[in-house]
Amino acid sequence: MGRSESRAVTTPVPSRPSDTLPHPAARGMGEGRGGGLDRRATFRWLYLPPLLWLGLFFLIPLSLMAAFSFRANIRGNLLQWWTPTLAHYTSLAATGSYWRLLGISALMAFGVATIAVILAYPVAYFLAFRAGRRAGLYLVLLLIPFWTSYLLRVMAWKLMLGTEGVINSFLQYVGLIQEPLTALLYNRNAVVVTLIYVWIPFATLPILAALQRIEPNLFEAAADLGARPFQQFRRITLPLSLSGVFGAFFMVFIPTIGEYVTPLLVGGSRGSMYGNIIQDFFTKAANWPLGSALSMVMLVTTLLLVFIATRIINIRDLLE
Amino acid sequence: MNGRGRALPLSLYFFGLIALLYLPIAVLFLFSLNANISLSFPLKGLTLDWYEKLFDSPAVLRAARNSLVVAAGSGFAATILGTMVSILYLRYQFRAREFLMALAVLPLIVPYIVLAVALLLLFSVVNIDRSLWTVGIAHTVVALPYVVLIVASRLAGFDPILEEAAMDLGADYPTTLRRIVLPVIFPAMVSAYITAFTVSFDEFALALFLAGTEPTFPVYLFSQLRFANRLPVMIALAVLLMLVTLTLVFISERIRRAE
C-alpha cells in the first residue's frame, strides 16, 4: 500500500532559534504559527463534535437507563421523579444463576475473541503482505457477506448443519456415521463456532491497520543482517502488530459478552447467554428497570475485565 | 523478503475462508431460484418468480433503499467523528483525553437493546419523531468504536515528526492535517467507513425501536418472516443486493486496474 510522504525540502530555509522540537503532544496546545488556525484553535473543532454527539446521544440516554435501574417499575408517568430502590440489584445478587451465566458468557466471549484473533491474523497478514494491489478488493470481499441479513445466513447454515442437512446427509452417504449428528446445532458449542466464524472478518481490520504501518525497510534491514523470515516475523512483525491484535481482541470480546442473536438462533434450550436475559426483560417482560440493572452489572463487569486486561498487558510491556 | 512459494498456504487459507463465508450465500442463491416456499432440499424446480415478485413490491425496495441511506449516512458521520477522536487522542494532551477515548469506545459494551430503549425515551422527551434520522443517529454512536479502533491503530505508528516539519514550514494545523495526516490514514478511514456501513446495514435492534413508519431492511425482513410464504422473496432481495454489490466492487476494481 502506498504511503504518501511529504516531499523532501530542496530549498534552504531560514534557521530557527531551536533545532530540536519537542513532541507536539508534550508541548501541550502548541503555539500559533503562520496564518490560519493553530493547534489550539483546531482543538476546539476536533473536540466538540464527537463530544457533543456522544454526550447527547450516548451518555444522557445511558444515564437515563442507569437511573431507571433504580426505579421499581415502569408504571405511571415515565419522567416523573421516583423514589429510588435497590430492589432489582438485591434480587440480582440473590439470583445465583444470573451470575453464573454472566461468567459463562464472559468465558465464551474470551474464547471467541482469542480464537477469532488467532484465525484472523493470517488473513490480515495475507492482505498486508501478499495481496498486493488487490488488497482493497479482497478486504471488501471479506466484508460483503455481512450486507446479507445475518438471519438469512444463519438460516442457510442451520439448513446445512441440521439432521437432514447437507453435511449429515453427506457423512451418512459416505458411511462415516450411521445416525445424523445432533451435536452440530442447538448447543453452546454451536454458538461459539458461529460467533468465531462471524467475527473473523471484523477482527482482521485492526490487525491489518497495524500491519500496514510497519515500514518495509525494516524487513530489508533485518534480511541484510541475516534474519530468517520466521525471525523477522517474531521480532518485527508480531511485536509491531500487537496494538492491532489487542484492538481486535477487545473489539470482539466486549460485544460478545452481551451477544443474544446467535444463542437465540443456534443455542437451543441450554445455549442462552447473559444478553438473552437482558433482551427478554426488555422485549418480553416490559421490565425495563430489571433489564437496566442487569445491563449495568454487565457494563461494570466488562469495564473491570478490560481494566484488568490492560493492566496485565502493560505489565508485560514493562517486563520486556 | 519472503519467497513467493510461501504465499501459497496463506492464500489457500484466505480463499478457503472466503469460500466458507460465501457458502451460505450460495445456498441462499439456490433457494431464491427454488420453486418452493420452504427452505429445504431437494429443490422443486427452478424459477425466477421470486425475483419478479420482488420488483412488484415497492415496500421491499423502499426498505432496501432506507437501509442503504442510513448505512451510508451513519457510516460517514461515524468515520468523521471517529477520526476526530483518533487525532485528538494521539496528537493532543489534555485532561479529558482518556475520558474521551473511553467514551468513544464505550458503546461496544452497552447492549443495543438498552441503548435503543434509552434513545426512545430521550427522543420522546424532546419530542423528536422516530424516523430514519433517529436510526442513523443511533447507528453512528454504535459504529464509532470500530472507526476509532481502526483509525487509531493506523495513526499510532505514524511519527508526528512530519507534521512538525510542516508546521515549522508555515503550514497551519488544518492544512497539516489535510496534506500530511489524512493521506496516511485514508486507507484506514476507508476501511473504517466500510465497517461502519456494515454495522449499520444489518443492524436490527436499534432500527426496530427507533424507526418510525419507514422500516430498514432488517426490520422489514423480520416483519415478512412471520409469513413463511414471504421468505423466498426476501431471500431473492438479499441475494440481489449481494450480486449488485459484488458487481460494483468488481467493476471498480477493473477501473482501478485500468488506471
Next chain:
Amino acid sequence: MKPRKSMLFAAQGLMLALALVLSACGAPPPATEAPPADLTGSLTVLDWAGYDAEDFWIDFKNTYPKVTVNFEIGASDADIYGKMKAGDQADIFHPYTGWLQFYVDEGLVEEIDTSKLTNWDKVPDNFKKIGQIDGKQYFIPWDWGFTSVLYRTDKIPEGVDSWSALMDPKYAGHVSMWDDGPGAVTVSTYIHGYDETAVTAGQLASIKDEWIAQRDLNLFYWAGEPELVEGMKSGDVWLAYAWQGAYALLLGEGVPVEYANPKEGRNSWVGVYGIRKGTENYDLALKFLDMKLAEATGNNVVNLFYYGHSNQDVMSGITDETLKQAFSVDDPDILNKTNFTPNLTADQRDAWTAMWAEVKAAP
C-alpha cells in the same frame, strides 16, 4: 393482493346510491362529514409485523381510499406496551389478551363507542367481553386462535391427549416450546389444575423446577412460527406448543401432523385493537376499527394467515378443509372447552417472566 378496480367502483357506487336515497327520503345529511370516498386524513397504526399489508385492512382501503394509513412495527407485546408508554403517537395499537389491563391502568386507551361500529353485531358476545375491562369496552377483538400441542402423527402414532406430553421423557430431544414465560406458566396450570389467575409463590417455584427439567427434552425454544414449521417439517421436532397457523401450514405442505385436543382443554388467545387516549383522530380510528371487522378483511386473515377472525360470518363461511380442521369448525362445543387467556396483573407479569429468565439461565 391489490384491490380490484371493480371493488372500488362498487364501493363508491354503493356509497353514492346510499347518499342519494337518504337525501331523497329527506333524512338529515350527516353533519360535517364528506362521503367516504372523499374523506381525507391520516392514521398511524402500531401493529405487528406483516399486518401492514393491505390485505389486512382492505375494507378500509376500499371504503376510504383517500385516507393515508401509516404503520409502525412492534415486535412483541412488551415492545408495543413499551412504545406506548414512551409516548408513541400512533392512533391505534394491537395488543393481545394478557396485556390489556396495563393499558387501562396506565390510561393509554380510549373507550370505544360501539354504537358507531356497523359490524359490531357480527361479533359474538364472548369475544366482545374479551375487549371489556372494568365493564367498559376498551378494545375490539380482531384476530384469534388456539394454542395446543401440535405433533407429527408418523413419529407419535399413539397420539397426544394431554399438555403433559410436552414434559414426557419419551420425546426427549424432539420437543419445542414457545419462548414465553406466561405461556409456560399457563401450560403448567393446565397440567396440574392450578388456578391460572391465582398462582401462588410455591406453585410458581415448582413450575420453575418443572421447566428447568423440561430443558433436557427441549430441542429449542421457538420464537416465530416459521422456525417451528421448519423444525417440524424436517422431523427434528416431533411435538410442540403451537398455534393453529403452524398446523394449517404444515398440513398444506403435506406433513403428517395433528392438532391435539388435550383433556385439559386448548388455550385461546385474542388480538385486539385499541385507540390511544388523546388521539385527535378518534372518529377516523373508529372507522378503521369498524372496517377491520368487515368480511373481506376477515377472509384475508383466515386464508392468508390462518388466524381466526372475530366476525362470525367469516368463521362460519370457511370452506377450506384444512382450515376447518385447524379451527375445529365442525365442533360447535370447542370454544366452551377452551381456556381463554386471562389478563395478567403487572405483578404476575413480572413474576412469570422472571421465572422464565431463571429457567433459561439455570445451569
